Amino acid sequence: MIPLSILELARVTEDVGPGQAINNARDLAGHAEKLGYHRIWVAEHHNMPGIASAATSIVLAHIAGGTSTIRVGAGGIMLPNHAPYIIAEQFGTLERLFPGRIDLGLGRAPGTDQMTLRALRRSPEASDSFPQDVLELQAYLAPAGREQRIQAVPAAGTNVPLWILGSSNFGAMLAAELGLPYAFASHFAPDMLLQALEIYRHRFKPSHQQARPYTMVGVNVIAAETDAQAHRLATTQQMSFTNMFRGNRGLSQPPIDDIETYWTPMEKAQAMRMLARSVIGSPETVRAGLEALVQETGADELIIVSDVYHHEERLHSIRLIAEAVGLKPA
Known part of the structure; x- marks a missing residue:
């Protein structure tokens, strides 16, 4: 991995x-x-x-x-x-x-x-x-x-070492021109991911810092023992995005049993578009989802957002993710 x-x-x-x-x-x-x-x-x-x-x-x-x-x-x-x-x-x-x-x-x-x-x-x-x-x-x-x-x-x-971050073609072109590594914010703005990565790799000019293109892709990942448990934990992030559309950037809220009771169909469509690059589920589901993302994007590195409400459950999520993809403990 x-x-x-x-x-x-x-x-x-x-x-x-x-x-x-x-x-x-x-x-x-x-x-x-x-x-x-x-x-x-x-x-x-x-x-x-x-x-x-x-x-x-x-x-x-x-x-x-x-x-x-x-x-x-x-x-x-x-x-x-x-x-x-x-x-x-x-x-x-x-x-x-x-x-x-x-x-x-x-x-x-x-x-x-x-x-x-x-x-x-x-x-x-x-x-x-x-x-x-x-x-x-x-x-x-x-x-x-x-x-x-x-x-x-x-x-x-x-x-x-400098990195260029972006969610559009502008950042991709600038990173390529300056010969810097490029991180795409697909954890909240996934629409132009593949196009931006292609532009960056095609236009990349080697620099003192970076001899070859290097891409990092952002992805929301929440892991739990079962898919159902992980999807419940994910409602915290889904509510945060919904609140943003409502003009209410408040505090993170604990997960709920049924997200459909929280958002409207339009809010759901908006949130799910922004959260389209999300991998949520059991370790098996997470492994398959991340492997598919790497194959699709050719990313050199993934950076995950595991937005889980309770600290201990978030620690558990990052441990399950690490084990799912076979990270080697230090």
């Missing part, structure tokens, strides 16, 4: 506050490390009460401090929200503290709404300079030149 990684959302629930959510993320990372997962990434979101990872670099430091070998990174930093210089300082510092373990995935979406974007003191047009900002950030992470007057201390020379 190809490498398997985890995208962590630091979910705040009706029973778990932000501090415990972040500690749960650290605990999950420790379990994932022992199970043989390759990396754990944390996403930047703002003004979302149900997600506690807004201060992404701080959360990553907490997670990295509780682990020793698993790669830790951003999946991703929404670069239009920040000055590239500041991100270089933050992730260069992480690399100095945890050498050889830090990844920096970059996206051009704001990761929030327009009102919050104004609170961040960024304009919607900031995303227009995303390609130039990526190059600027890359330069700050490279060794400083002899005459270079502005250095990102202590980032210069760390060469933190």
Whole structure:
């Protein structure tokens, strides 16, 4: 099986506050490390009460401090929200503290709404300079030149590996042009997955960081002892998507017995379109689903979202997934 990684959302629930959510993320990372997962990434979101990872670099430091070998990174930093210089300082510092373990995935979406974007003191047009900002950030992470007057201390020379994240052809083309690895967000925006991967591979130009194309595909995976138990656990994520359509980005809710009593037919259609790349079921079902996804996409790596409400059940889910695909424990 190809490498398997985890995208962590630091979910705040009706029973778990932000501090415990972040500690749960650290605990999950420790379990994932022992199970043989390759990396754990944390996403930047703002003004979302149900997600506690807004201060992404701080959360990553907490997670990295509780682990020793698993790669830790951003999946991703929404670069239009920040000055590239500041991100270089933050992730260069992480690399100095945890050498050889830090990844920096970059996206051009704001990761929030327009009102919050104004609170961040960024304009919607900031995303227009995303390609130039990526190059600027890359330069700050490279060794400083002899005459270079502005250095990102202590980032210069760390060469933190960059990734381009995307859910459309734009990210695929940029990753290919810059010769960077590419991660597609098919766990919530699956429509253009195959087209974007084809564009990326066809247009890829080798770089100092990456000699050949490297793709990572996002997928929702929830495992339990039986298909029925897993589908019940999946109602937590389905309710979260339904609430998003209703304009209610609240706390994560515990699973329910019958999701059909929660959403309307239109909400169901919207949610299931976004969650189309989901593998939910027993270990046998999960194994077959992930093998089929790898065969279909040719992915070099999968990054899973296992959005399960109760922490112990989520730990159980990632263990069953690891065993299903034959990960080698550390």
